[in-house]
Amino acid sequence: MTIVGGGTADSLVREDGVVGYIDVGPLTLESGYRLPRARLAYETWGRLNADGSNAVLIEHALTGDSHVARGQSRDHAPEVERLAAEAGGWWDGLVGPGAAIDTDKYFVVCANILGGCYGSTGPATQAPPEVDPEQRAWGSRFPRITVRDTVSAEAVLSDALGIDRWRLVIGGSMGGARALEWAVMYPDRVAACGVIAACASASAELLAWGQAQALAIRQDPNFRGGDYYDGEFPEAGLGLARRIAHITYRSAAELHYRFGREAQTNEDVDATHTSQRGRYRVESYLDHQASKLAGRFDANSYLSVNETLMSHDVTRGRGALEEVLAGTTCEWLVAGVDSDRLFFPAESAELVQALPGEQTLHMISSPSGHDGFLIEAPQLGMLLKKTVLKD
Ligand SMILES: CC(=O)SCCNC(=O)CCNC(=O)[C@H](O)C(C)(C)COP(=O)(O)OP(=O)(O)OC[C@H]1O[C@@H](n2cnc3c(N)ncnc32)[C@H](O)[C@@H]1OP(=O)(O)O
Numbered sequence: 001m002t003i004v005g006g007g008t009a010d011s012l013v014r015e016d017g018v019v020g021y022i023d024v025g026p027l028t029l030e031s032g033y034r035l036p037r038a039r040l041a042y043e044t045w046g047r048l049n050a051d052g053s054n055a056v057l058i059e060h061a062l063t064g065d066s067h068v069a070r071g072q073s074r075d076h077a078p079e080v081e082r083l084a085a086e087a088g089g090w091w092d093g094l095v096g097p098g099a100a101i102d103t104d105k106y107f108v109v110c111a112n113i114l115g116g117c118y119g120s121t122g123p124a125t126q127a128p129p130e131v132d133p134e135q136r137a138w139g140s141r142f143p144r145i146t147v148r149d150t151v152s153a154e155a156v157l158s159d160a161l162g163i164d165r166w167r168l169v170i171g172g173s174m175g176g177a178r179a180l181e182w183a184v185m186y187p188d189r190v191a192a193c194g195v196i197a198a199c200a201s202a203s204a205e206l207l208a209w210g211q212a213q214a215l216a217i218r219q220d221p222n223f224r225g226g227d228y229y230d231g232e233f234p235e236a237g238l239g240l241a242r243r244i245a246h247i248t249y250r251s252a253a254e255l256h257y258r259f260g261r262e263a264q265t266n267e268d269v270d271a272t273h274t275s276q277r278g279r280y281r282v283e284s285y286l287d288h289q290a291s292k293l294a295g296r297f298d299a300n301s302y303l304s305v306n307e308t309l310m311s312h313d314v315t316r317g318r319g320a321l322e323e324v325l326a327g328t329t330c331e332w333l334v335a336g337v338d339s340d341r342l343f344f345p346a347e348s349a350e351l352v353q354a355l356p357g358e359q360t361l362h363m364i365s366s367p368s369g370h371d372g373f374l375i376e377a378p379q380l381g382m383l384l385k386k387t388v389l390k391d
Pocket residue numbers: 060061062063064065090249264281282284285286288292368371374375
């Protein structure tokens with residue numbers, strides 16, 4: 001995948017891998033705000049079978065995208081097809097021909113989240129004339145999107161694709177939150193649900209990390225309240241937000257093992273003037289993660305998806321967790337990552353205990369912390385084949 005660089009809002013929208021768009025139309029959000037002309041960009045793999053029973057919906061994480069796996073199944077411009085075929089997907093080990101989510105068998109769909117910057121409607125998208133006669137980017141005017149709003153939009157996508165019922169809806173992290181909401185909001189449309197490294201509601205800890213990240217962006221002088229598209233982008237703030245987040249995505253033991261107190265190559269951490277000292281390797285690593293994200297993501301979109309994650313609470317306005325989940329009818333795969341310090345395994349256990357029937361908590365073993373749900377795809381594949389995809 002390549003990123004289209006440049007200084008305009010439109011150029012932030014990276015759409016190389018996208019094979020389709022669905023106009024969701026006006027979408028009434030949980031807040032009551034009516035989002036006019038919402039659009040979802042999505043990718044698909046495999047073929048939908050005659051009775052529509054082989055469709056799998058994959059939900060990406062916070063800054064993820066629809067490019068779950070290499071290749072695609074729909075005709076598109078040759079250049080787009082070439083890029084998509086070449087570019088590795090974020091769950092390549094799990095999704096593809098012969099993989100646990102076998103694209104020779106299943107029709108796989110993944111949509112870019114509302115509020116993001118990968119082709120679905122987000123803050124960098126041109127606002128419609130009823131919002132802005134000059135049709136500048138939404139910027140600061142983009143409304144708050146909840147997890148439920150994203151699922152409502154995906155239900156419209158499902159209708160458009162002719163999918164009445166998903167064989168499986170699965171995601172990790174915020175993708176897991178969306179999968180869970182699918183099972184609650186549309187119990188008749190979900191045969192199986194995979195909630196990986198996710199929980200029933202965003203914890204106080206997660207809200208706290210979320211606030212710190214949002215403030216990092218908002219305090220960048222280039223942020224200008226969110227209407228920065230005609231000037232410098234708040235890359236420093238976005239990079240700081242990513243550093244904060246990335247620490248929570250990895251484990252303390254892993255950071256210690258990989259980086260310890262080592263200095264980055266050719267840098268002197270013992271220089272007399274501390275303000276001018278070189279970097280520890282772990283600092284250099286975080287700098288790299290920060291600049292990578294700042295090169296591929298829009299700061300307003302980061303704020304939007306961060307808010308969406310913070311909104312996650314499957315019980316909001318519905319009652320106690322057990323009561324809410326009692327209405328679900330699907331099979332479950334709930335898995336935590338044993339070293340996760342963002343979505344703690346105990347939170348996955350709490351979800352399992354509240355589900356109807358006898359359920360099992362599965363654990364992915366990983367030294368990598370929360371990102372284990374991305375890194376340990378083979379383990380997750382084995383779990384899927386043992387549980388909800390055993391046929
Ligand atoms: C669901 C989704 O989010 S999908 C969208 C993709 N997601 C992302 O890209 C999220 C951000 N990325 C990540 O979180 C991780 O890269 C993962 C989870 C995808 C993969 O994790 P890992 O393979 O363990 O990668 P790791 O965290 O070690 O990072 C490796 C990078 O750090 C760099 N790095 C390692 N040590 C250092 C150092 N001391 N100084 C600078 N850079 C360093 C490597 O060169 C490598 O760079 P590259 O990614 O540009 O090739």
